Amino acid sequence: MAPVMRDSVAPNHAEQGTAPLMEGICLCKRFGKVTALEGVDIAIRRGEVTGLVGDNGAGKSTLIKILTGVYRPDEGELRFEGQRVEFASPKDARRLGIETVYQDLALIENMSIARNFFLGAEPQRKVGILNLLDVRKMRLVTEEALKDIGIAVRSANDEVSVLSGGERQAIAIGRTMHFGGKLLILDEPTSALSVHETNKVLTYIDEVRKRGLAVIFITHNLYHVYPVADRIVVLEHGRKVGDFAKDEISVDELVQIVSYGAQRVARSARQQ
């Protein structure tokens, strides 16, 4: 089957059966003379993993930064749960349940897993006039939440530094789920991981999807995202050049599009 090139029209909801959790409609972003994004539409659904792929400089990070309130789009609009939204800062996006997990930024190595898990949202209990950390609750809830997505830690009081890269991702992912995140954005979650660790992270992502969250998985490596993705969106020079349900396209076809450019692949497909 030849890859189907679609124009950048608004996605057809009736076809999907569910209204998207989040939509970006005709998003544009320019930095001086550089057009980082040009008329990009994207629809993110609950219980789906959307793979966002594209070469260096394709505009993946720019798109994500618009969805998370880091940048405001020059043109276009954002909708969340059907409502038009505008984000003044990433805080606004987080308040709606949009959480980003960055590869190297997520956790603090010299702190315990439980202290990391609750950082910035520490549970407290009153002892006399003092507001003290509820250390017990921190440990129990952390261990429970991690068991939930299939990661067993020896003790939530262990330091993060003893964990593998994949386990660290899992903790950041578990944290998002626990605090009521609705959309989980993973920026290159597997780029620094071994094959074995990558597979573990993919099972955690699968777990998140099963719980009905929406996931955006940004990567250079199609072989990492393909097994877990429900949809794959391809960006090229700031434009969306592909938006496929997984069963519409094979991983090899996707690799061709990303590495040789959508135009050339389409042309050669026509010639056949």
Add this chain to the structure above:
Amino acid sequence: MRIKALLGHREVGVAVALVVVYVVFMSMKKEFLSAGTLGDIVTVAAELGTVAVGVSFLMIAGEMDLSVGSNFALTGMLLAMFITRFSWNPHLAFVVVLACAAGIGALNGLVTLSARIPSFITTLGAMMFWRGVALYLTQGWPISVFADVPLLRWLGGAKVYHTFHISAVWWLIIGAVFWVTLQKTAYGNWVFATGGKRAAARALGVPDTRVKLVNFILAGVMAGLAGCLQLGRMGSMSPVWGQDLPLEAIAAAVVGGNSLTGGVGSILGAMLGAVTMASIRIGLVMVGAPAYWYMAFVGFIVVAAVALNVRLGEVISWHR
């Protein structure tokens, strides 16, 4: 397992160092192990330890304060001057000088955080600047309070038992408050996070800049308070005192398991570090060794204890 659980504390390294120091001095002079000597040690430790607690708290947040010695001298001198030369109410004077000490800390923080320069540099400058101010105040002369001022007795002059001065009580209370804040409150969690990985802390909504500023202020207040405690105990303050204090406080902190780069540390460890150094100071006097051996001995302990702490850190990661 038991041993592992015991090793799982940052304070083990300094506890070992303290035992070694005790064994060495006891073998040279039996009287080293006596209530009287312990009182002398704790009295010295209280002033150094008050500074070390503040410095340790700041270091865990990832910053440094080299100006604590100058702050210590200046604050003590201001308190003495307000009481003797200006005849202020001592309590008012005490509040005002602590506010000055807080101001010195706040200035360190504001300059460091807004100019985005290392606090090592900012506070190196502050150390020299405030030392100069202290020297200018009396043209280099020490200043003494000869009158019997109840406040000064309460701060450090009074003895609660034998050779134990009341300043040690204040120090223990302060240490407990800092320990609880660091280990058992949300703010303490923010301090560790800010010093451990500032960008990650910020991404999770921790007010990292405010945390650092507050800790700069606290380090300043503790340095100034230590100056007041010493004025209370000795009845005088000299503008040249406390010159080694910044390095001694940092040494106490790192011996006690604090990291120079932040994110790791223990208040109890810093306090035991101060006791270790005070023990060396008193011990050398007791065995009749020249005072300059103090620095040499401290230098040895710092390197040995930190080497031990690094090994312990590996155990601690697995068990806290």
